[in-house]
Amino acid sequence: MTLSDERRKRRLRKQRRQQAIFFIIFFVVVALVISILFFGIRGIISLFDKGEKPVDEPKAPAVTLSSADEVLVEARRLAAGYDYDKAISLIREFKGYEANPSLSEAITEFEETKGTLAPANIYEVTHVFFHTLIKDNAKAFDGEYTEDGYNQYMTTISEFEAMLRIFHEKGYVLVNLDDMAKMETDENGNSKMTAQKIMLPPGKKPMVISQDDVSYYQYMQGDGFATRIVIGEDGYPTCEYINDDGSVSYGDYDLVPILERFIKEHPDFSYQGARATLAITGYDGVLGYRTSPSGEGYNEEEIAKAKAVADRMKELGWVFASHSWGHQLYGSISVEKLRTDAEKWENEVQPILGDSDIIIYAHGEDIAGIEKYDSSNEKFNILRNFGFRYFCNVDAHQYWVQLGDNYLRQGRRNLDGYRMYHNPEMLEDLFNVSDVFDSERPTPVPAI
Ligand SMILES: [Zn+2]
Secondary structure, eight states: OOHHHHHHHHHHHHHHHHHHHHHHHHHHHHHHHHHHHHHHHHHHHHHHOTTSOOTTOTTOOSSOOOSHHHHHHHHHHHHHTTOHHHHHHHHHTSTTGGGOHHHHHHHHHHHHHHHTOEEOOGGGOEEEEEOSOBSOHHHHTSSSTTHHHHHHHOOBHHHHHHHHHHHHHTTEEEOOHHHHEEEEEOTTSOEEEEEOOOEEOTTOEEEEEEEEOTTOOGGGTTSSOOOEEEEOTTSSEEEEEEOTTSOEEEEOOSHHHHHHHHHHHOGGGBGGGOOOEEEEOSTTOBTTBOOOTTSTTOOTHHHHHHHHHHHHHHHTTOEEEEOOSSOOOTTTSOHHHHHHHHHHIIIIIHHHHOOOOEEEOGGGOOSSOSSOOOTTOHHHHHHHHTTOOEEEEEOOSSOOEEEOSSOEEEEEEEOSHHHHHHOGGGGTTTOOHHHHOOTTSOSSOOOO
């Protein structure tokens, strides 16, 4: 072996060593990046911190509560929203809670209240819905050709706020559709839509609220409605409104921020964090953002903005539903048209709002009569294949709930100018129309 051979070998060994070190560093970095993507930075930190709760605890509070007072405030908020188990476990996780009288008394109190709860009858859950609320009555009711439609189908902010106060006083509690029933898989691997227990104290009753066409359609601009939902500096949704002089105001100009604030003031109005379900089309964008490539005013940047708003709203518990892409009559259109429309919603809206398993039929038009859906209904099969499990139509009854093997169906009641003016007796279980009806609404409200 020559000297140069020896040197070459040494150089080769050195190169291999360097390569090995490089690969180790590379793998550590890749592993770290993958872990951060999966668990988040907090998750990684808590992996190494044995004192913390396990990472797979999904209901962990977002912030670490450091004082007994903070724990008590948060536990009381959870208990007010009927989540006594979470409230109790939050206190138990606080070191030394046994020695703190206010904490241990709170546990006793929550356990006692929990003992008074009874399951609600899911077949008697009323579901009410609204369209975009009228912010400026003078602009909506201005004698233009759009006035009659707004007068029939819309609700004013003052009416909505009056209704909320009455619902709360009467013991209604906002629930989500999946609080009523959920797909569950049994030990044999069969999944079935299964009734859930909504556990409420005596005198409380569940209610679902939804809002249709939360799109701030361009045809409504200048007619006294908000123009989009944005996330305010406090991290909560608020609405943009464009004034006559072109200046922009932000505030509680529609259902989302009004209901969010109401729940903050009255945590007992929301069952375990429930919010309203928002029915969204795609053809003119979502939430006031022009996100449809085929729609007027489309701008690619709007997609990211809308997604950021939707993500924050979902964190707060808001739920999104399909209202079809093109506000289509799913009952009347052909099977092929329905499939194409559902594909468009999946391609344009789902990437922004995320997966949804809820259909809120446009115009309330269902794909079948009151008989149960079954696999002979091709439209039902298509919608199921798109992932939908909850189906809501429009129905004047106090409640209409149908639990199928693989779906939940519910009727919804319109609380708008038409219903209040023409059928006040149908709303008597909810409120006296005279207590909520906006005196600025033109009468008679036109008949349809
Ligand atoms: Zn609609």
